[in-house]
Amino acid sequence: MSASSWFTLRWNEGAVELLDQTRLPEEEHYLRLDQVEDLAQAIERLSVRGAPAIGVAAAMGVALGAFNSMADGAEALRSELETEVIPRLRATRPTAVNLFWALDRMQARLREDSGPAKSGADAVRERLLEEAQKILSEDIQTCHQIGQAGLEVVEAGARILTHCNAGALATAGYGTALGVVRAAREAGLGVSVLADETRPLLQGARLTAWELQRDQIPVRVCTDNMAASMMQGGQVDMVVVGADRIAANGDVVNKIGTYGVAVLAQAHGIPFYVAAPLSTIDRSVASGAEIPIEVRDREEVARIGNRVVLPEGVEVEQPAFDVTPCRLVTGIVTEAGVLRAPYESAIVAAFQDS
């Protein structure tokens, strides 16, 4: 991202600024949000999305709540954040675990006893902003590490299929799956991307194609139902996707359609990789079956722009995510290296090392 003139989200003078992803690729419009409620709604309507980016946004939301609070004692501030701000942010989206991971981290920082000299409300405010900024900069750094780790599994000239957007737009910058792509380009491997458009909200067509084009990385788009045909025709060398939550056994919850791509990849002998930070791994859930899957609104399928594409009264299926069983995953690319099956022990080892 260093060469690009855009950013996913940042803190700027008492507000969170973020690129409104619902308006891409038609408009490059930044929102400036100075109220927690506005930020929470921006997360809910997917103006900012992608598991790591949601985590960063929520952390900044806690800092925002702290600066907006009228509390003049550390205790009052802590109470307000814990009973109002953090629960509001926690309720925005249920599936991506980075949201909860980031809020837990902010809460731990909030509760930290920093001694009498540092315990005033303003000191707490500064501490929280510092932590949110740290989560943001660590996220970018982690993405670069994921990209480097991914070099181990990318061959020169690889045509990489990806689903949804696990790019700079889904993180604080650089991306997870697209971080692997960027690192491969920077290493001179000459890779190119085939992006599934990813109905219903078309993150592949609208976002992945947009950010890769901005970075002059070769990208073509296909509708989701063309991926099988592209694989059949020998046009796909590997699949790399992101993740919203990974269970302790390596099952991967990611954008709806990921599971289908994984089945198709296996049927065609194509390696299927997941790229995600360790913060996406939720060791408290044994398998994918335990992870709550967000169900979104019918209108996201039924209407596109001014076009009604579904007869009134016809119902839709609208899970936003699906579960890819670990047996279909060739490897999980993390900042701690590429994890391989059996994932349960590989994950335990990765957390011990990190």
Next chain:
Amino acid sequence: MSASSWFTLRWNEGAVELLDQTRLPEEEHYLRLDQVEDLAQAIERLSVRGAPAIGVAAAMGVALGAFNSMADGAEALRSELETEVIPRLRATRPTAVNLFWALDRMQARLREDSGPAKSGADAVRERLLEEAQKILSEDIQTCHQIGQAGLEVVEAGARILTHCNAGALATAGYGTALGVVRAAREAGLGVSVLADETRPLLQGARLTAWELQRDQIPVRVCTDNMAASMMQGGQVDMVVVGADRIAANGDVVNKIGTYGVAVLAQAHGIPFYVAAPLSTIDRSVASGAEIPIEVRDREEVARIGNRVVLPEGVEVEQPAFDVTPCRLVTGIVTEAGVLRAPYESAIVAAFQDS
């Protein structure tokens, strides 16, 4: 369709009338086309689509050309139709074989020597219209026979996944894949349909859902990339799709995405049936690899209504069809019964019997 107040296409007082499928489900608008060129363009822009319906439309186009011709001798009329009208209609779309089948049949009727008394230009005109009407009514009858044949493979309460629209809207009426569904409903089997929306042109959401809702047959819609997840969750008992062309070995060319559904069905142990008239089987091509696949315009993917969903300059893949190898096909439901592997001999036998 008998209870419905709509029709796919018909001949009415010197013109072809058809329901404009590009405007469904928002508007139920009938086009009245009295020029061959207008009809050809209606086929090209998919106002009428679906392999059998294209065949019927093209046959009516020949009749239209005959009635519009100023030729006053049978020979002059024949020459005009063979050098202008039939070639124009033949060039509309390359993949669905029913188009060529219907035009060949019209041409044979045109060349038929019916004796001096019947050989005037007006007699030829009447003969051609009669043949086009016969192709239409036979198509409806064939669809009913396909539906009856399909009862052999449909279980009570089956939840049937279909892709694109192989319904009354894709035929002169009743449908092929949806003919099986209608016959099963009429037989009291209580089946229901899960329709893939079928990007890019959304025939599943716009057309399949519309016509099933009109006939009060239970239907739900899912985006193409949700089908795998629905199968994984045990929500699909069988797949029934139509076909645009079937090769002598049983390979099936159908709407893009069909191949992916077939791979997914096999991975989940779900039977995958193709429903099509014998006129969809092209014994002149040995395998699916020989069938030309139409490539359609980038704009069909890049723009939906007023919404631009792809950044300018980003290229797309846009094959309109794919090839499902015969090994993935559980059976082909035709008016001559359900054909089973090995398809090569089953197809030969079906044509001998018919």
